[in-house]
Amino acid sequence: MPNPIGEFDLIARYFTRPARQAVLGVGDDCALIQPGVGMQLAISSDMLVEGRHFFPDVDPATLGHKALAVNLSDLAACGATPLGFTLALALPRVDTDWLAGFSRGLWALADLHGCELIGGDTTCGPLNICITVFGELPQGQALLRSGAKVGDDIYVSGTLGQARLALDALRGTLALPAPLLALSRQRLEQPTPRLALGQALRGIASAAIDISDGLTGDLGHILKASGLGASLETAVAIDLLAHDADRAAFASVLSTAQQLDYVLAGGDDYELAFCAPFQARAAVQAAAEKSHTPVTRIGRTQAQTGLRLQQANGTFLTQKSKSFDHFA
Amino acid sequence: MPNPIGEFDLIARYFTRPARQAVLGVGDDCALIQPGVGMQLAISSDMLVEGRHFFPDVDPATLGHKALAVNLSDLAACGATPLGFTLALALPRVDTDWLAGFSRGLWALADLHGCELIGGDTTCGPLNICITVFGELPQGQALLRSGAKVGDDIYVSGTLGQARLALDALRGTLALPAPLLALSRQRLEQPTPRLALGQALRGIASAAIDISDGLTGDLGHILKASGLGASLETAVAIDLLAHDADRAAFASVLSTAQQLDYVLAGGDDYELAFCAPFQARAAVQAAAEKSHTPVTRIGRTQAQTGLRLQQANGTFLTQKSKSFDHFA
Numbered sequence: 001m002p003n004p005i006g007e008f009d010l011i012a013r014y015f016t017r018p019a020r021q022a023v024l025g026v027g028d029d030c031a032l033i034q035p036g037v038g039m040q041l042a043i044s045s046d047m048l049v050e051g052r053h054f055f056p057d058v059d060p061a062t063l064g065h066k067a068l069a070v071n072l073s074d075l076a077a078c079g080a081t082p083l084g085f086t087l088a089l090a091l092p093r094v095d096t097d098w099l100a101g102f103s104r105g106l107w108a109l110a111d112l113h114g115c116e117l118i119g120g121d122t123t124c125g126p127l128n129i130c131i132t133v134f135g136e137l138p139q140g141q142a143l144l145r146s147g148a149k150v151g152d153d154i155y156v157s158g159t160l161g162q163a164r165l166a167l168d169a170l171r172g173t174l175a176l177p178a179p180l181l182a183l184s185r186q187r188l189e190q191p192t193p194r195l196a197l198g199q200a201l202r203g204i205a206s207a208a209i210d211i212s213d214g215l216t217g218d219l220g221h222i223l224k225a226s227g228l229g230a231s232l233e234t235a236v237a238i239d240l241l242a243h244d245a246d247r248a249a250f251a252s253v254l255s256t257a258q259q260l261d262y263v264l265a266g267g268d269d270y271e272l273a274f275c276a277p278f279q280a281r282a283a284v285q286a287a288a289e290k291s292h293t294p295v296t297r298i299g300r301t302q303a304q305t306g307l308r309l310q311q312a313n314g315t316f317l318t319q320k321s322k323s324f325d326h327f328a
Numbered sequence: 329m330p331n332p333i334g335e336f337d338l339i340a341r342y343f344t345r346p347a348r349q350a351v352l353g354v355g356d357d358c359a360l361i362q363p364g365v366g367m368q369l370a371i372s373s374d375m376l377v378e379g380r381h382f383f384p385d386v387d388p389a390t391l392g393h394k395a396l397a398v399n400l401s402d403l404a405a406c407g408a409t410p411l412g413f414t415l416a417l418a419l420p421r422v423d424t425d426w427l428a429g430f431s432r433g434l435w436a437l438a439d440l441h442g443c444e445l446i447g448g449d450t451t452c453g454p455l456n457i458c459i460t461v462f463g464e465l466p467q468g469q470a471l472l473r474s475g476a477k478v479g480d481d482i483y484v485s486g487t488l489g490q491a492r493l494a495l496d497a498l499r500g501t502l503a504l505p506a507p508l509l510a511l512s513r514q515r516l517e518q519p520t521p522r523l524a525l526g527q528a529l530r531g532i533a534s535a536a537i538d539i540s541d542g543l544t545g546d547l548g549h550i551l552k553a554s555g556l557g558a559s560l561e562t563a564v565a566i567d568l569l570a571h572d573a574d575r576a577a578f579a580s581v582l583s584t585a586q587q588l589d590y591v592l593a594g595g596d597d598y599e600l601a602f603c604a605p606f607q608a609r610a611a612v613q614a615a616a617e618k619s620h621t622p623v624t625r626i627g628r629t630q631a632q633t634g635l636r637l638q639q640a641n642g643t644f645l646t647q648k649s650k651s652f653d654h655f656a
Contacts (some may be wrong), residue, residue: 023368027553028473029405029537030370035363042358043446045460047416049453077357083386086457094386125377130416130458135358145356147351147609182361209357225423241413 007122010042010094015087015117024118025084032117033083040293044074055170060098062189063129064105064201069134069191072113072214073171073270077210079143080135082115088132090125112321115197127234139201142165143274148207148226152275154299155284157194160215160240160269161262165250177245180249183242196291201274202285208274214265219273223307227277232299237263240296260317264309268298275301338422342431343415343445343584352446357447359413360561369411372402378455383498390517391457392433397519399461400441401598402456404526405538407471408463410443417455430538441523470604471529471536474552480534480603483523483612488543488568488597490515491592493578508577511570519598524619531600532611536602544635546600551635553655554603560627563640565591568624588645590639603629634648 008286016026023032035041048067050056068085072310072312075082087106093100110117113134166184167172169190176184201208207226211218215237223230242250276284281297298312309317342352363369378384396413403410416435419427433624438445443461470482471650489492494512496502499649500527504512522538535554543565568591579587604612609625616623627638637645 013379024470024472029402030372030408030470030472032368032370032406033468034351037365039364040360041369042360043414043460043462044358045414045448046460047418047449047451047453047456047458049418049451049456052451052453074357076501078360080358084374086371086460088373088460090377090456109449121375123375123377123380125375125380126454128375128377128453128456128458129455130375132371132414132416132460134371139362140359142352142358144352150422161370262644 010099011122014056014099014208015120017117021292025116026119030085030290031084031216033118033134035136038139039287040139040142042075042078042080042131042135042137042142044071045130046071046074049131058189061105062099062317064102065109065190067129067131068106068109068115068133070191070270071131071297072109072115072193072195073191073212075133076193076195077143077208077272078137078224079104079135079141079198079202079208081199082113082195083134083136084116084118085110085131085133087117087120088115088130089122090128091122092125092127093310095102095251102233114194128266142206143201145207145209145222148228148275148281149277150221150228150303152206152232152277153281153284153296153297154219154273154275154301155295156215156240156271156273157293157295158192158271159198159242160211160271161266162242163178163268164266165266175304177253180253181245188268193270194272194291194293197272197287197293199254200234200287200291201284204287205274205276206248208272211269211271211273212267214267214274215269216229220307221277222273223301223305226301228303229273229305229307230301231308231310234260234309236296240298274310302310331370338427339450342427343448345445354445354447355414357564359412359414360463360646361446363411363464365466368467368470370403370406370408370463370470371460371463372399372400373458375456375458382403386517388429389433389491390432391582393437393518395457395459396434396437396443396461396519398598399437399459400437400443400521400523401519401538401540403461403463404521404523405471405536405600406465407526407530407536409463409527410441411462411464412444412446413459414440415448416458417440417448417621418456419450420453420455441521450614465530465582469489469530469601471526471533473535473537473550473553476535476550476556476629477605478556478631479568480605480627480629481609481612482547482558482560482601482603482629483625484539484543484568484599485621485622486520486601486602487538487570489594490570491519491596492590492594495596505581508581511574516596519596520620521598522600522619525600525615525621525623528615528619530610533602533604534614536600538598539597539601540595542595543601544592548635550601550603550630551629551633554629556629556631557635558627558629558637559636562588562637562645564624568626573624
């Protein structure tokens with residue numbers, strides 16, 4: 001039986017809107033955009049594969065949200081303002097309910113950040129979502145991984161570890177009470193790209209990255225690119241698992257070691273880890289308030305390479321957690 | 329057994345080179361590019377899926393070439409000069425021989441056109457190649473699908489139909505003598521993006537598109553976007569199957585109807601179809617010569633919508649060919 005709608009109808013029905021910021025949007029061989037005078041274009045691509053990045057039965061609206069969110073998170077990490085994105089989609093079949101849900105979740109997040117869908121591709125194949133996102137920022141102001149200096153403070157936005165907790169609970173390798181699973185699942189399925197914080201940190205942060213593979217692994221990219229090491233305070237880090245009342249709830253079902261492990265090496269958090277000089281503490285707080293994003297200072301960069309986890313009693317913890325590798 | 333190399337090693341080994349034109353290339357959260365003053369950025373994405381866009385046993389070097397070529401072809405169709413591209417790759421496993429071949433084919437074409445790999449993503453999953461390409465062109469000079477006017481000449485670059493002939497021969501639905509299969513297979517597996525022609529046609533062509541789904545289907549997009557119809561001369565079109573000595577060889581194994589069908593509705597050609605006013609004939613020829621690309625005038629746009637195929641005796645052929653639809 002032929003599909004109820006064809007490729008061009010599918011694009012027209014679910015993925016086409018008139019261009020607003022872009023010079024030319026969906027419907028020609030290329031889209032056209034024109035960055036402002038003196039602006040640089042920041043570009044990032046992420047590919048999401050069924051069974052690897054999401055469960056086959058995930059709500060399509062949350063998948064639409066997440067597919068764009070993980071890309072916007074890369075723009076956040078370099079301090080860029082979103083302009084637009086392309087969407088390439090391989091679908092095993094045309095399922096109009098799925099497409100309606102997926103596009104609803106996608107548009108909702110795109111509209112929240114004024115990020116237009118400007119082009120893409122649709123084909124038949126195992127479910128695969130590839131988004132390339134474009135943002136702009138003033139020349140020379142991008143937050144890079146390589147800019148951290150010795151003695152910089154290290155900060156993290158929001159909370160860490162819940163996304164991985166939800167993943168383990170959904171896979172059945174960990175038991176979580178229903179309210180905590182619901183909370184964590186929200187973090188796994190609908191991450192919040194920290195765009196306002198990233199933009200507010202331009203000119204303040206010395207280096208930044210978004211946490212997709214786990215804090216220690218991603219912070220390790222900053223340290224490697226900057227030629228530094230760091231010390232993190234475990235007593236501060238462990239409280240990043242959750243804020244306020246939820247904090248105690250998680251502590252009641254997880255051991256101290258588990259809590260710390262999820263915070264340090266959970267992954268899929270899409271919070272920002274960033275460095276800033278001691279002198280910028282007030283500016284970092286002002287950026288956090290301006291962007292309505294909580295940030296926590298968790299450590300400091302050091303000349304000695306390697307990452308040291310300092311406990312409240314002053315001794316160092318041996319870290320066994322590893323960063324996520326898609327081919328490991 | 330763990331893979332011999334991990335995700336980050338894989339990117340470093342096969343897909344990282346120092347940035348040349350780009351402000352920042354592979355290795356941070358985003359790549360950074362800065363179009364020249366007054367330049368617009370042209371962007372296009374194409375996704376290639378194993379079994380749909382290429383045979384599982386295709387030579388990885390030709391696949392690397394083709395994956396970039398089909399994207400560059402979109403830049404050619406709007407007259408843009410390539411700047412860079414992102415590559416998102418889902419691989420079922422880390423096969424270093426495959427990666428070496430794929431990246432070799434990719435780099436060779438990229439270097440030919442000064443198009444840098446500036447970022448991307450690598451993950452585990454059914455083989456899927458998604459490239460997003462970036463080019464620049466002076467503000468307002470993009471060749472669009474919507475600019476054709478009544479009475480414009482219609483042109484096609486190069487030859488059409490051999491890629492589809494090779495596909496049918498490889499699938500076993502058509503017999504081709506070995507020399508003709510080798511010739512056609514080259515067109516299927518290593519298409520030539522017509523970048524020099526596209527750039528030379530800026531300010532001359534009124535509309536352009538690249539032929540990926542077949543001439544009549546893709547020309548149909550120009551006609552629809554421009555609110556026009558057209559008449560094509562079948563006696564001219566049929567000679568587009570091959571040039572010079574090869575022309576007779578194909579004619580000796582294919583019926584007239586077959587030859588015309590492959591030319592008009594073959595697909596995967598990656599030639600340009602474009603329109604230009606009568607007054608621009610000398611300019612079109614000059615652009616063809618400057619870009620060392622043969623072009624053939626095959627018809628004319630008309631106010632009456634629909635596509636008419638005019639035979640040498642003046643009568644019209646009823647066209648049954650359809651454009652390619654990935655979900656049909």
